[in-house]
Amino acid sequence: MDLEKFKSCIDACNECATYCDYCAVSCLQEDDVKMMAECVRLDMQCAQICRLAASFMAQNSDYVKEVCRLCAELCRKCEAECRQHEMAHCQQCAEACKRSAEECEAIANA
Amino acid sequence: MDLEKFKSCIDACNECATYCDYCAVSCLQEDDVKMMAECVRLDMQCAQICRLAASFMAQNSDYVKEVCRLCAELCRKCEAECRQHEMAHCQQCAEACKRSAEECEAIANA
Amino acid sequence: MDLEKFKSCIDACNECATYCDYCAVSCLQEDDVKMMAECVRLDMQCAQICRLAASFMAQNSDYVKEVCRLCAELCRKCEAECRQHEMAHCQQCAEACKRSAEECEAIANA
Amino acid sequence: MDLEKFKSCIDACNECATYCDYCAVSCLQEDDVKMMAECVRLDMQCAQICRLAASFMAQNSDYVKEVCRLCAELCRKCEAECRQHEMAHCQQCAEACKRSAEECEAIANA
Structure with a gap:
């Protein structure tokens, strides 16, 4: 088992979660x-x-692809909503959602 | 190890989480x-x-008391805020927070 | 928005989570x-x-069906594994997984 | 509100969570x-x-200090356990726990 193959996607998901929480309260x-x-x-x-x-x-779950596919969907939806608002927290969140979506799509389609 | 001693508190915490999520989106x-x-x-x-x-x-964690003490604090704070609003979702949430706080306080002080 | 339509599934999912955590540490x-x-x-x-x-x-998410479909899959997998072990914690967990899977499948296919 | 003051601690906590999950399954x-x-x-x-x-x-919660204090406690406990095992996943996890504990202690004592 190898954590490395998921590491950049994990980091992108965590970054996205952080900016989403921050965007929500902002x-x-x-x-x-x-x-x-x-x-x-x-x-x-x-x-x-x-x-x-x-x-x-x-955890190298057998359901990584399914979860990443769903995660990517939600990230794309959240990105689209954030793009409509000019505040810095929304623009930063949109970028974090985009990166997370791209990484998750790569895993889901691997 | 015995799940029963925590069961009513677990149920109260889950109920509180449900009404909090529902209250937030409402x-x-x-x-x-x-x-x-x-x-x-x-x-x-x-x-x-x-x-x-x-x-x-x-999980019968060694940190159950500390976590329940903190949980009770947040439930009390959330209850107090919800009490100020007359909508049904806030009033229901306040009641769920109260029950969860009471159960968590009992665990924390056991 | 109506919490009632999801309440029995929410309760089954919470019960399943509790018995899974308990089963893991047991x-x-x-x-x-x-x-x-x-x-x-x-x-x-x-x-x-x-x-x-x-x-x-x-939260009445637009992704309730997708999440419940995935949840049901994992509950079925966990149930099957737990059925193979005769300990009480595994048998209880298998039952909780079964109920959660059934409730989630009903939501996913609604 | 400023995300920057928490960013290095957030990153350390996420890294720790990743290595803990990976260590558990390993x-x-x-x-x-x-x-x-x-x-x-x-x-x-x-x-x-x-x-x-x-x-x-x-989320810049009012309970950041309390949560970080508790998080640091658990990180220290997990670090101590991991130190006793020579496997790479335990040693990596111990290091991640140490960094997360230090960052959380700094927040808790600020």
Whole structure:
């Protein structure tokens, strides 16, 4: 068993989870919170699935591909929502989601 | 090792996590989301620590007391915030937080 | 949004997570741990995906079906492994996995 | 709110969670699993509290210090157990636990 083959994807998922959590609480501090509601909702889910994916990869689970496929889907959805908002926390989160999605897609399609 | 001594606390923590998650997304659908921002923030944290506490109890961790003490603190804080809002999801969540806090305090002080 | 439609599945997933965590640490205390290694490995993954599924349902996520489908797969796999061991913790876990799998399959196929 | 002040601790916690998960499943593949049982048990708990700590820091929770204090305790305990085993996965995990413990202690005592 080899952790190395998953290491860059694990790191991308963890980074994405961090920026999603940060984006969620930053959205909640914006003046127009209502406009950010969908972003918060997706951030919460994306952070959770990213941490699960990171853990399943570290455990070399037989379900790594399925989990990464689902994780990539959520990352793409969260990225698309974040792109619509100009705040730095949303733009950073969109970039982190994109990297995580790309890494997860590579694992899912390997 | 005996699961029974923790079972009612585990159930209360899981119930609390469920109502916190539900309260968070319900708050995000309210007209005045800004008023609910702190509630969403606490719901997110409370759901997470409740799931960790449930898992640590199920594993009979040596850190059950410390985790339950911290979980009770967060449940009390989340309960107090939810009490201030009249929506059904907040009132239900407050009750679930109260039960979870009481169960966790009993474990922490045993 | 309605929590009721997911409540019995959420409860089954939480129950499954509890018995998986408990089974894992109980397996680690058996005399012949080596025979239980695969059971521990599956318990760990099953507990994690069950808690994620419970949380996604409580949040009424758009990905509830996908997560429940994957959760059911892991529950079935964990159930099959646990059935092979006669210890009470494995037999209880197998039953909890079965109920969780059935509930998740009902959601996934709804 | 500033993510930067927590970033190195978040990274250390995520790294620790990864090596704990990897160490747990690697221990389960060792010939003498029985000797590794306590290591698996601590790895599982350490991975969970590290991910919670990372998430609470990313959310700038009011409970960051308490969570980091508890996380550091578990990291130190897991480190001590891993030090006793010469396998590469245990030695790597011990180092990751040490770094995470140091970072968490710095936050807890700030």
